[in-house]
Amino acid sequence: MEDIFIFDAVRTPRGKGKPEGHHHIIRPVQLGAHVLKEIIKRQNLPSSAIEDIIFGCVTQIGEQGGCIAKAAALEAEFSHSVSGVTVNRFCASGLEAINIAAARIKCAQDDLIIAGGVESMSRTAMGSDGGALMMDPTTAHLSNYIPQGVSADLIANLNRYGRRDLDQWAVRSHQKAAAAQDGGFFKKSIVPVKSSLDQSYLAYDEMVRSSTNMESLAKLKPSFARFGQEFGFNQRAISKYPQLEMIEHFHHPGNSSSLVDGSSAVLLGNQEVAKKYGLKPRAKIRAWANVSTEPTIMLTGPAPATRKVLERADLSIEDIDLFEINEAFASVVLKFMDELQIPEDKVNVNGGAIALGHPLGATGAMLLGTALDELERRDKRLALITLCIGGGMGIATIIERVTT
């Protein structure tokens, strides 16, 4: 079996996912094309060297619909020989794209692939593509569907994380992200994209606030109380977890991931193609795993996915130098660390999606790039990237630096 090398990883900064956000006037296909152009430019590659583009994109509708990966390839003026495919594994789509690329390289069917993702949450509203999972009464009843925010609150209630615990994690996320920005730790991967002539490039992640503190977060109202209490979702949660008398709502915009716009691309290939184009491997993919768990609580997949991938890679928790877990909601991270007994100083060391934002389909590949940059900066060897996923799924990928 082939080694799977990571040659490069780039991403746009994450722009605020609202009309006033820096990326709002940029079309999603443009965001996607941007990272494609940048990554081959940095590696001095002819686009025809790329065999396929695999993009994660969650809300594949309207201008994000109809296979945005191929559309982005054309917009990037890639050779017509380059194909594209778009995948949806909800929040893990970007990492899934990488894992699919890895599988195809490993079994020697493809030599060089760009995997990544794109999502403009300001232009294509989350959930606007519908889906039986949440709205078909038959499916929703059988799977006992509740919205993710209520699931996040459910995790907090079951594990007795209070508002304070969650807010504290959120504050640290901002502090770490701000420190990383100040230290220039993200610079290696960021490829700024210009939105209009009178605006400067957005060179950093727009949502990070170094000023965030417990007092400023305390002012925010819980986001999911109405969904839970009025619309019947708390009762659904309780029907699965009857030890709870009620569900208190703790998550708010400040301790949940923020909506952002962005794209990401990772260049993956084998030994042969590296030699052919003079590409320098930065890391290799050791193993990956998908799991699925109880769908109502929905967001507890990262721990079992981590256990599974560690077993596949024949590693233990202690072997991993850095963990990147998507901060969809603060309770997800706390639960992950508690369940696997992971020391906090190895987790999201440069902040997470609470501070930086979570551009759904693009996030997985962004996290991988961030982990790789940080392994290099710290001169460490192994990183594990994991995300919680709608429907109860979980995903994890382990990368290992190539130092020779």
Add this chain to the structure above:
Amino acid sequence: MINIQKTENNILTLSVDSKDASANLIDESFLTHFETLVEEITRDEGTLGVIITSSRKEFLLGADLEMFKSKSSPSEIYQLSRKLQKVLRKLETWGKPVVAAINGSALGGGLELALSCHHRIAVNHKSIRLGLPEVKIGLMPGGGGTQRLIRLIGIEKSLPLLLNGNHISPLKAKEIGIIDALADNKEELLEKAKAFIEQNPEVRQKWDKSLLMLDPHAPNSPKGYQFFSIASAMVDRDYLSFGTGPQKILSSVYEGSLVPIEQACQIEANYFAELFQEKSSQAMMQTLFYGVQKCKKKGDKLTDQAQSIKTIGIIGAGIMGRGIAQIAAQLGIDVLLKDQDLTTAEMGRNTISKSLDKDISRQRIEPSAKKDIIEKIKSVDKFEDFLGCDLIIEAAPENLALKKSLFKELEEVIAPDTILATNTSSLPLSITTEGMKNPERVIGLHFFSPVPRMSLVEIIKAKKTNQKTLIRSLKFIKDLGKVPIIVRDGLGFFTTRVFMKYITEAILALTEGCSPALIENAGRSLGFPMGPLEVGDEVSLNLIKNLLEEKARLEKVDAFSDLSEKKTQEVVTRFITKFERLGKKNRKGFYDYPTEGPKRISRQTYQEAEVTINNPSDVGTFECLKDRLFYIQIIETMKCYEEGILNTAHEGDVASIMGWGFPSHTGGVVSACHREGNQALLDKLSTLQEKWGDRFSAPKILKTLINKNYDSLHEAREILSSPLLEE
């Protein structure tokens, strides 16, 4: 039968008239007749249009459930539903106007038929009811009703009607768009119908003009996605006791809204047939349709000849007394309301007046009716004022000594043929009437709170109550439109006795260390409207304590042999005396009731179980708790039959659902006994007995049923006690 008349300008009037039946209903012969007529009508090009109306008081009250009895397979049920759908489709796509002239109530299939017409006019009268009540008896509309309603008035407005099954007045129906026009009487109704036909020679339903629904809540836009996501969660939360009907209705609406009407009808028919076959639907129909009817008709021959009650006296202007006064006055009965003094009685009368205002604002009664109702109620302060009463109902606080002395005092003053009724939920008449001269005229009339909304009345025939008293009281209850069950005397009678077990078993579990949240959720997840501790707070801890003390007195015991009663006695006594926790009425019981925000289980209650909030360790006991709370009621019910408290199975079924919210989908507590078969029940009970003690030992009557090869108490008349009403 459908009569046809033709006007000079070629308008056909079809008048439904099921001569021999009790009401206009859709049965197979109706369907066949209707099919033939529609075939003929649509072939005749000279016809200008059709008016559908009825020759009877009601328009059409829906399907005759009897017609389904011979159908055993889902495809037969499906075909029957399709048969109605097809004939309605044929008529509505004919091209000529069809008008429903709704002269009386149109329910279920009757309203579905009206919905397929191009225009609906109804006589504007309060007595006329329009609705799709199928869901209440375990069914759903199967004649295209779900699909036409959403296309006519929109998904958002349709769902409450489809899911609650409540009926509405013609006025309300006009407001929400089900009815196009109102008429004052039948003549005007027919005139307007004719006028519509003359003015609209060619018509097409809007769902045939545009095949796809244009509805902001249809699941083809983000708004619709969210709407259905929420609707499905709300159905799971709010309609648990109705079984799977509400879910199937919602699915039918969701799926049907995405396809043209023709395919939408097929989807509806699929769900209808599937639902019809379910055990829960069969059980609900049995109890909530046939059972309720039987209760309502009990002793009809006797009560038809009995004298109506014209004047009643009520003692106690509390919530029960006021409720009874109100519904009696609404019926035109003269009511004399007495309390400790005239001021208190008058205050009660004012409260009734306010409650009527609420009914007016909710369109339950006409504003003009209020004055007549209030004038029927008079405040009095002396027993002597009751001299002309046919019936006196005491609704004093649940205190045996008080009730006893009241009756003794009354007996001396009132006329010899006046009936004396006690509105008690538990105190045996044999004790209340001790020492009375004429106990034969005393009866128990156990109304449920709130009286205007709760249909059930438990009539208690004490040993000495005579036939005349029983029949006249029964007539009174029927006149009020209530659903009567007749039971024998005994502590807690039937309803209180059985549902008290729900509470005592829960309190025992609490003392064993089960988390109160888990206990409450176990009850709710069975389909009870409230958790057992919540119910305990509602009825008040004092009532529970008094009842148990009374029981101890009757059984002449110092301590209960039944562990759940012993523990309950200890806990409620401690809650009352040590913590001043009396229940909902003083805002402190098993729950705390803050003036703002939702109630919460109190720390005291958690301490009683010695668990902390959200204790996850006892999740494994959840299923077990559900079994305990459920089967303890089943056992007590069987004991009631063993002791002859009840003597028909359907009365127990009806009373359990309407009285204490036993989950409808079971068909009631008696049907629930036999749900899995008697042998399976016996096995289940022996497992429970082994684990939880002798209170779960199988009642003798269960063994008798098995020995005598009866499937259920419903068919085991010979082993039940003698009838309470000799017909």
